[in-house]
Amino acid sequence: MRTLMLLFPGFTVLDAFGPYHALGMLPGSEFDFVAEHRGPLTTGKVTLEVPVSIDDVDSCDLLVVPGGIPAIVMARDGHPLIDWIRQVHPTTTWTTSVCTGALMLGAAGVLDGVRATTHWYSHAELANYGAIPVDERVVVDGKVITAAGVSAGIDMALTLTEMIAGTDYAQATQLDMEYSPEPPLDAGHPRTAPAAVTAWLRAMYDSMLG
Amino acid sequence: MRTLMLLFPGFTVLDAFGPYHALGMLPGSEFDFVAEHRGPLTTGKVTLEVPVSIDDVDSCDLLVVPGGIPAIVMARDGHPLIDWIRQVHPTTTWTTSVCTGALMLGAAGVLDGVRATTHWYSHAELANYGAIPVDERVVVDGKVITAAGVSAGIDMALTLTEMIAGTDYAQATQLDMEYSPEPPLDAGHPRTAPAAVTAWLRAMYDSMLG
Numbered sequence: 001m002r003t004l005m006l007l008f009p010g011f012t013v014l015d016a017f018g019p020y021h022a023l024g025m026l027p028g029s030e031f032d033f034v035a036e037h038r039g040p041l042t043t044g045k046v047t048l049e050v051p052v053s054i055d056d057v058d059s060c061d062l063l064v065v066p067g068g069i070p071a072i073v074m075a076r077d078g079h080p081l082i083d084w085i086r087q088v089h090p091t092t093t094w095t096t097s098v099c100t101g102a103l104m105l106g107a108a109g110v111l112d113g114v115r116a117t118t119h120w121y122s123h124a125e126l127a128n129y130g131a132i133p134v135d136e137r138v139v140v141d142g143k144v145i146t147a148a149g150v151s152a153g154i155d156m157a158l159t160l161t162e163m164i165a166g167t168d169y170a171q172a173t174q175l176d177m178e179y180s181p182e183p184p185l186d187a188g189h190p191r192t193a194p195a196a197v198t199a200w201l202r203a204m205y206d207s208m209l210g
Numbered sequence: 211m212r213t214l215m216l217l218f219p220g221f222t223v224l225d226a227f228g229p230y231h232a233l234g235m236l237p238g239s240e241f242d243f244v245a246e247h248r249g250p251l252t253t254g255k256v257t258l259e260v261p262v263s264i265d266d267v268d269s270c271d272l273l274v275v276p277g278g279i280p281a282i283v284m285a286r287d288g289h290p291l292i293d294w295i296r297q298v299h300p301t302t303t304w305t306t307s308v309c310t311g312a313l314m315l316g317a318a319g320v321l322d323g324v325r326a327t328t329h330w331y332s333h334a335e336l337a338n339y340g341a342i343p344v345d346e347r348v349v350v351d352g353k354v355i356t357a358a359g360v361s362a363g364i365d366m367a368l369t370l371t372e373m374i375a376g377t378d379y380a381q382a383t384q385l386d387m388e389y390s391p392e393p394p395l396d397a398g399h400p401r402t403a404p405a406a407v408t409a410w411l412r413a414m415y416d417s418m419l420g
Binding site for chain 1: 222231258347358392395398
């Protein structure tokens with residue numbers, strides 16, 4: 001089993017490294033990061049060495065696509081990574097996304113008629129790609145699994161770990177990461193966050209998209 | 211305000227990149243990764259470029275120490291990183307850890323008489339360093355904040371974000387990362403995990419420590 005996690009400059013670090021904790025060490029799985037180009041890739045204060053280029057690989061068993069502001073832009077404008085996803089998706093057993101990585105799946109045609117979720121800010125935009133937006137944290141539709149924003153990738157990865165490796169193994173993974181969350185605040189979704197906080201954040205995302 | 215996150219080969223990726231999402235972009239804060247040596251540092255399938263060596267810096271406002279199996283070993287056996295923590299701690303406003311990073315704080319003398327937590331597997335070992343082990347997910351004792359295992363770093367970082375930048379900003383950070391967790395299983399702590407799963411994982415950690 002080969003797992004590929006697709007990275008790009010500006011990807012949201014936690015979108016990738018939440019799921020990595022579970023999916024990077026699945027038994028019997030070969031895991032690699034892949035990006036448009038091999039070599040150093042920067043997002044925020046993080047510079048990673050990416051070992052595999054999209055030119056080197058055209059199939060995998062499990063594809064994981066994290067998000068970030070650039071994912072929204074690439075989905076809207078087109079990008080070689082979108083073309084690559086379109087090519088790889090028919091070869092996968094599972095095609096998955098975290099946060100706005102779902103929009104990249106959408107632009108690649110993966111979500112046509114598929115129930116899906118993404119970060120709350122971009123949720124309505126899923127419909128532009130033919131998806132059926134579902135207001136859930138993790139959505140499984142056939143072989144396509146999408147997660148809501150950022151931290152939802154951890155829930156998605158545990159869901160997928162249970163499907164691939166069984167309940168005992170998934171429980172061990174959850175226990176290893178001591179994932180019994182206790183958020184100190186209750187603002188993790190616009191349903192619970194103060195309206196002014198949601199409006200401020202929405203305006204910030206709007207301005208980042210220009 | 212200067213924030214340093216201390217890395218070492220084999221650190222647990224999510225210990226660092228959960229908190230990074232909140233603490234890497236605090237307003238008015240300069241954030242850097244630091245390690246024993248500048249340059250590439252590998253943990254699992256991740257190779258990062260570390261920009262700052264411990265030889266280059268002897269103070270900061272916020273220190274974050276993630277964990278991993280090597281943290282347990284360095285704490286037990288001694289290591290230049292432990293000496294560096296001992297030197298830097300008196301200069302900080304906040305000294306923090308995630309997971310077994312707490313044992314490194316302990317070995318550096320930071321936890322003497324201090325209430326603290328760490329990953330469930332290493333919890334009792336805190337007392338070896340003079341700490342008062344507390345069975346909580348995030349423990350604040352004066353300027354020292356410790357988190358339980360791996361994913362608890364996210365809760366710690368939000369707690370600290372609220373203290374540093376205020377409730378509105380911390381709520382925006384939680385909303386940005388859509389942190390309204392829904393674990394698909396209930397095995398995040400030995401209190402809830404099946405005993406056989408806990409025993410299996412404990413044996414695996416034991417074997418990694420040789």
